[in-house]
Amino acid sequence: MIELTQVVKTYHAGLATPFTAVDGVSLQIPFGQLTILKGPSGSGKTTLLTLIGCMARPTSGRIHLHGLPAAALPGLPSGDGLEITSLPERFLTGIRRRTFGFIFQQFNLIQGISALENVMLPTCPTGEDAAVVRRRALELLGRFGLSRQAGAAVGRLSGGEAQRVAVARALINDPAVIIADEPTAHLDSRLSAEFMELMGTFKATGRTLLIASHDPIVYESPLADRVVTLRDGRITATTP
Numbered sequence: 001m002i003e004l005t006q007v008v009k010t011y012h013a014g015l016a017t018p019f020t021a022v023d024g025v026s027l028q029i030p031f032g033q034l035t036i037l038k039g040p041s042g043s044g045k046t047t048l049l050t051l052i053g054c055m056a057r058p059t060s061g062r063i064h065l066h067g068l069p070a071a072a073l074p075g076l077p078s079g080d081g082l083e084i085t086s087l088p089e090r091f092l093t094g095i096r097r098r099t100f101g102f103i104f105q106q107f108n109l110i111q112g113i114s115a116l117e118n119v120m121l122p123t124c125p126t127g128e129d130a131a132v133v134r135r136r137a138l139e140l141l142g143r144f145g146l147s148r149q150a151g152a153a154v155g156r157l158s159g160g161e162a163q164r165v166a167v168a169r170a171l172i173n174d175p176a177v178i179i180a181d182e183p184t185a186h187l188d189s190r191l192s193a194e195f196m197e198l199m200g201t202f203k204a205t206g207r208t209l210l211i212a213s214h215d216p217i218v219y220e221s222p223l224a225d226r227v228v229t230l231r232d233g234r235i236t237a238t239t240p
């Protein structure tokens with residue numbers, strides 16, 4: 001479980017115009033479930049995802065990881081209740097790489113390199129053998145029907161293909177938790193429904209899914225275990 005306790009994120013803290021984007025959020029995200037963060041633009045969904053995914057630190061409050069596999073915590077005690085908010089940067093980086101896979105709104109594929117190279121990218125800092133990574137990346141691309149596009153520059157891919165490359169990239173380090181930020185924002189209804197089906201297959205393998213979205217195809221999906229609604233950086237509703 002990922003446990004947030006009174007998490008606050010204030011941008012420009014200490015400056016003339018501080019802005020509190022996340023304002024005292026307490027939330028428990030069980031492993032193995034699909035949790036949706038829903039809310040209007042600017043409600044703090046992306047900010048919250050970056051805090052949970054160890055990409056930024058909260059201004060105050062704590063985030064604990066309870067019960068992660070030891071392999072996800074290299075050099076760290078795997079005991080219960082690891083508090084990530086106060087860990088030194090090098091540990092945060094390790095947890096980010098091994099525990100989380102990210103799918104961004106614009107997919108954030110690197111233009112000018114191939115689909116295969118994009119999928120391999122998150123493994124670069126791990127120093128893993130390139131041939132092994134390449135095999136795994138090709139397997140993933142094959143699984144998503146993209147074998148023929150492996151060598152293609154990502155700029156040439158269709159929206160749906162680009163999305164599946166982004167999903168393959170999120171999976172390359174076999175993360176326990178997949179974080180997706182408005183993953184269907186640039187997809188039509190059919191591709192959005194396909195995306196949710198894909199998420200369903202990951203959930204079936206025991207992965208934890210955390211998706212920020214204001215797309216009803218996502219937050220009304222029967223796959224969602226819980227929908228957390230945010231407004232002005234605060235939780236206003238949790239269903240069920």
Ligand SMILES: Nc1ncnc2c1ncn2[C@@H]1O[C@H](COP(=O)(O)OP(=O)(O)OP(=O)(O)O)[C@@H](O)[C@H]1O
Nearest residue numbers: 011012019021039040041042043044045046047048
């Ligand atoms: N780096 C930053 N510096 C200052 N303010 C920021 C920064 N990042 C986000 N904000 C502000 O924090 C608020 C929450 O932003 P955030 O991106 O988390 O919302 P969101 O719910 O994900 O919105 P959207 O659905 O439009 O992506 C917004 O008002 C935004 O302008």
